Every structure is written in structure tokens, then in C-alpha cells.
Amino acid sequence: MDVLVLTSAHDGRVVLPGLDLLPHRVSTRRPTVAEYLASDPCDAVLVDGRTHPSAARELSRRLVATTRGFPVIGVIDETAAPHVDGDWAIVQLVLSGAGPAEIDARLRLAQRHRSAEPEQRPSVLGVGPFTIDAQTYTISLDGRPLPLTHHQFELLKALLVHAGRPLSRADLIAECxxxxxxxxxxxxxxHVRAVRAKLGPHRDAIRTVRGHGYLIPWSPPVRPPTP
Structure with a gap:
């Protein structure tokens, strides 16, 4: 089984040490939507919520806003258990000190929630009225593709992938x-002005954050992303 661990730790196995005693292949990525979309297909995603459960909860919600279809499992310490509520978009929850038998059982149970052949679907991310389709290299607004140049597409994609976090001009240059x-x-x-002009009534979606750069606030997809 291929397991992806989204964590700030250098090795995903430290998040769930019991994985060391199982034959599953483990890969580690930073806990961001951008890293998730860039990752290889997997059988399950582990979200590290040991020290920052609120951030893990928000990340889990963003992951299911894509159409990749991989089941998401939250990993927490016992002290974080009171912070787990219905806002977590996870199919299983496991304590970081769980033994290999429990971990393996939860991974197998998570497979019931895996979408059919998700690795063959395009990587689509929805934020509010926007939808990014990485396969067709398009961004749609209210279901209609935007007529963007290459630089405009890259800029808007960076703001959407990092929705909720201000990006400085230097950040945008590095991302695009x-x-x-x-x-x-x-x-x-x-380029920001040009993109805003193409957003019509949604031009205010790109906000200027004085002293920081630009931001598109995070919001759940208005409608399910196009499969």
C-alpha cells in the first residue's frame, strides 16, 4: 500500500512510528494543497495533526475539495482529541502511538472510501467559484474557463493553491x-491588474494585503469541481 504523509517533519514515519513495522511504502510531503496535488497517486493520505490540530483540520477540508479521491486519515496525539469535531474531512482517525495492527486495520478500512480509479482523474481544485484543472491547464470561474495568458494563469493558480495565505510579490515570482x-x-x-480585469464581478476576490502582497481568501467550492 502506498501511503502519503503530509507533515512538516522530515520523515513521515515519525508521525506514526508503527508504520516502520509495516511493509507499506511511505512518502512524505509538506502539509499544503500544492504538495498534495504534486504528489504521486497513493492509497491513503495521513495528515499530521499532532501539534497543530486546527491547521490539520483545515488542510483536510482543502484536500477533499480536490477530486483526487484519496481517503484522508487524521493522526493526532491524545491531547489533541478534544479538538476533533465534525469539521474534520477525514474517513479515519488514529493516535500517533497506535500499534502496527491498528494502523494497518485503519488503512484497510479507509479503502472503502476511496473513489474509483482516482489516479486517472485530473487534479482539480475548487476554491469558491474558481476551479483549477491541472490537466487541461485551465482555471474556470462559475463553470466558464477564463481567457488567461501563461503568466496570468500561473499567478492566479498560485493564489488559489495557497488560498487563505497572503503571498508577497517575491513569493509569486518564485511560485509562477x-x-x-x-x-x-x-x-x-x-499581471494582478490584468487578472482582476478578467474576473468581472469577482475582481475583488484578489485582495491587496498592505505590507504583505496579495491574497485570495479560502472558501469551500461553490459547486463540486468538474470531474
């Missing part, structure tokens, strides 16, 4: 494929 260190902050501002 095809941009170089020589790209000026003024050029970023120009």
Missing part, C-alpha cells in the same frame, strides 16, 4: 513557472 528572479515587483502588479 516561467518567471525569473529578474521579474520586477511592478510586473507582478501589472
Amino acid at each position: 513557472a516561467g518567471w525569473t528572479d529578474d521579474t520586477s515587483p511592478r510586473a507582478v502588479d501589472c
